[in-house]
Amino acid sequence: MNRLSDPELWEYIRGDLPYFDLTTQLLALPPQRATLKVLTRDEVVAACTEEAVRIGELLGCEAQSSFASGSVAAPGSVLLELHGDHETLHSAWRLCQILLEYACGMATRARTMLAKAHAVNPHCELLVTRKSFPFAKRFSTRALMCGGAMPHRLGLSETVLVFEQHRALYKDTAAFEAALRELKQRCVEKKLTVESESLEDAKRMLALGADVIQMDKCGPDTLQELVAYKREHHPGATILAAGGINPANVADYAASGVEGVVTSSPYQAGMADLTARWETDGSD
The missing domain is CATH 3.20.20.70 (Aldolase class I)
Incomplete structure (x- = not known):
């Protein structure tokens, strides 16, 4: 339903990540894999979870969500789960979370x-x-x-x-x-x-x-x-x-x-x- 396309998502990504993540480059941490979970503190209507998953995939993460857009997520629910090397996860983290914060906020008020x-x-x-x-x-x-x-x-x-x-x-x-x-x-x-x-x-x-x-x-x-x-x-x-x-x-x-x-x-x-x-x- 009216999903955002890969070119649109890449435009969003490039606005925040035009070249590379300078902080993680300078920290020079040893290679390691990690899991990032985005959770909701309140009951929300999930929105744009498919786009958040796709952003993770475009950046090289393994991504999944148990909540389709339009479904209701209880407090404490994991809206998005990303797996990958720590540098990739840091690149995807805020892009995905901010997208979900705005989308779920608007969807929840609309549903209310x-x-x-x-x-x-x-x-x-x-x-x-x-x-x-x-x-x-x-x-x-x-x-x-x-x-x-x-x-x-x-x-x-x-x-x-x-x-x-x-x-x-x-x-x-x-x-x-x-x-x-x-x-x-x-x-x-x-x-x-x-x-x-x-x-x-x-x-x-x-x-x-x-x-x-x-x-x-x-x-x-x-x-x-x-x-x-x-x-x-x-x-x-x-x-x-x-x-x-x-x-x-x-x-x-x-x-x-x-x-x-x-x-x-x-x-x-x-x-x-x-x-x-x-x-x-x-x-x-």
């Missing part, structure tokens, strides 16, 4: 938010915005999908989404509405999504042919009223909630009956609390 939403609305999707870390969209998307989230927009070429900033370019409301009707005619393969900030405006956009209404920074009560109106008058339409949705309030928004909550919160999850344990196998 999705569980809270499904507890009150089993048909509500957790949709992550395109506000990923710059230069890390593929990695972030992969990690969040491991946690059960789906991309809201992977990029500007994918979906039709009309914002207030688009509306502002028209001379008046009539001109915008005329343009929206024409846009609806041209969206022969795409759904027309319009962002709205009020109940009355959302109703008007539905009347003009919007397939999806994205309500920005509206309270659950307003959303509940809009969902009821949509079910009666536009049952084929979709209502999304967006703006400030996080683990503390996602259940409130999902309970309104919306089909999806749009959020950037999982990107800010921080790093999972992982640690590494070394075991020396002896000299070669």
Whole structure:
């Protein structure tokens, strides 16, 4: 599922290991084999374990993981185990652990938010915005999908989404509405999504042919009223909630009956609390 390719992993490796590990070279320790285990201190959703294994393999380690991406690892679980000479293990250690710390952190928050939403609305999707870390969209998307989230927009070429900033370019409301009707005619393969900030405006956009209404920074009560109106008058339409949705309030928004909550919160999850344990196998 959307795994990172070897060229992408090599690019990541070369950013941290452009030539060699200077510290281990200068220490000049005698050749010896060792085992490196990366463990989690908390319960986490495993994410990008396959990539961590592959990084180890690319650097010459024997690598394995008992946790497929998307599975849940209990505190104390070994997410990754690497075997090899100590110099190779030192090269792979932080590359693998940091990748897992970020990936598992994002996946765990996504799974937590999705569980809270499904507890009150089993048909509500957790949709992550395109506000990923710059230069890390593929990695972030992969990690969040491991946690059960789906991309809201992977990029500007994918979906039709009309914002207030688009509306502002028209001379008046009539001109915008005329343009929206024409846009609806041209969206022969795409759904027309319009962002709205009020109940009355959302109703008007539905009347003009919007397939999806994205309500920005509206309270659950307003959303509940809009969902009821949509079910009666536009049952084929979709209502999304967006703006400030996080683990503390996602259940409130999902309970309104919306089909999806749009959020950037999982990107800010921080790093999972992982640690590494070394075991020396002896000299070669």
